[in-house]
Amino acid sequence: MACPPCLRRLARPGPPKASSTRFFRQILAGLTAFVCLVALFFAVLSWRTNTPEQHLNFLVEDHLPGQTHE
């Protein structure tokens, strides 16, 4: 306890008392956040599935003029 930093640390309020209500509230908030996250990912993946990319079509350019490939 020799230095001012230690004295300042002592003067600060301690951690809140661990109560089951507090834990329950925090876990509920976390579960809500997790569900929101799942919904967000689901929305992004749905958008992705419904709007596929235009892929390259090699068959259009493969045939040279006047050539046929059976």
Place this chain on the structure above:
Amino acid sequence: MSEAALAPSASQRPHLSSARARRSRLSSLEALERGFALFRSTFGRDAWRYYTGTAPLVLCFIPIWVINGQIRISAGAMLVEAIVLAGGYLLRVWMVSNYMGRVRERAFSTPTSRPKGAIAQAAAVSRLLAWKMLLSAAALTTLPSVAGASWFYSACQFASLEAQDSAERHSFTGCLALSSQWFGGGLLLFLAMIPLWSAVWLNGLMLAMILPQLLHSIFGVNTLLSTQMGLFALIQSSAFWLSLFAGAWLALDPIVKCAFVVVYQHLRSRGEGDDLRGLLARLPHEQQKKAQMIAPSPTATRVVTGALFVLATILSGLALQEIAHAAQVSAARTMEQPGNSGPQARIERLRQALDQESQRAIYRWHDDEHPDPPTWFDKLLVKIKHGIEHAWNTLRNLLRKLWPRGLSPSLGNQPSSNWHLKDFRFWLALIIILSLAAAGALLWLRRRRGTASPSIALAVEPIPDLSDPAAAAERSEDEWFVLASRLEGEGELRFALRAAYFGLLAGLGQRDWLTIRRDRTNREYLHEFTRRWRRRPQAVLDARIEIPEKLRGSFRQFDRVWYGFHVLTPEAVTAYRQDQREFLKHV
């Protein structure tokens, strides 16, 4: 040191205190530099936490992104994918928070108290996830304003450190308050990170674009990406851009995390008055630098081994190429042998079919007889070739002029104009020369540093631990003052002041005016000294109350510098040291 030197007048006080606060605040560039050093020093032990946490999310998200773009899947499967990705995000948040906590613990010796019990841990994870989600969403929402985004982004980083520490009172608003305290620095750091992110991102882009072309040009490796069509496909792929973004993010994010660890410790020390500079000086990075100075030989050995390995790889590649060439020649000779006409006719038919098939557009990049029109890269190579040719000719002409006429080197058997830029041997020789030059330069630098360090190590006596208050009793008064003047000469002004203060304590302790103990404050030392001073036999004749007042002034000056934010000058330290010696002559 006179009191006026340290204590400004009342009218100047507000201005000086604000200037002092500005000077003692950690700048964004310093935070970034310290963060980078912290990342390097803790990479071997703690970086796996970061990468283990982030890899699953990235490695799941990109394949899922690609698959969902190609295949239409059911809503149930998509829900499973979303749950997996959310789990990956949760793992990332948890592991990154652990990583930051461990780095802070290792660097600043500040143990983080973990929640005990499954319910407490679940509550901590839930709290962390909720805070991170809210702050990330707020940062993304306020991104157009930049300042708001940086404020929420900094708070989000502090949340990783605050949410898991159960020993102190932390809150969501506490993270925002910490972010407000470093708002200017956070904004500048955020702005400084944008060019860094962009630079890493551009490097990745250039690597992805140029590397296949270089492999094709130098080694003749043909890939889909070395064609124009392949590049076009790559640019059109959103998965490629996502991977690029993820790569740039993963490359810089741990450094940002370490920078915020330093900032967090700085803000905590501002609140509590810790000696942050002393803590930073004890970082593993600094110790590693000292260790490197003492023992440079293992690194040099590693450099030499690496250079030899590169050289051996290049030479083995050359040998393999020659073997493959010889095998091709022998196979061609075998095929050209006259004899049975039946197989020969079949071979001819097969060759014609192959020729016909190879006329298709998608095989053109294999075909040497139908080269593509020169691209910008080919034109660039031709320009470089002309430039190198010109420089080489100039150098050769210069050397010919300088070369003695009687001597004729045997290297010039082949005309120099026959070489091509795509010639493998040319690039091989260039790589070997550059590798040898780089290895030589590295060795030279390492040896120069290695020869310079022992002289420093021998000349300088190790500095005692000045952070321990009881260290004052370990040396005599004169030894402390000698150490103070030495530290002052080295520019370590705070430690010089600390040594002079220890000299004062040691002198008073030797004269039995006080007893040095670790658990005593300066106020207690002052009370003890005043009590004994008043009880001395001469006090009846001469009270001399100015002596305790002088000691009170000395302690106050020291407290302002060591525990406060007072900025020292060399003159102030010299005056303080001389004042203490003078004071000890009167007691």
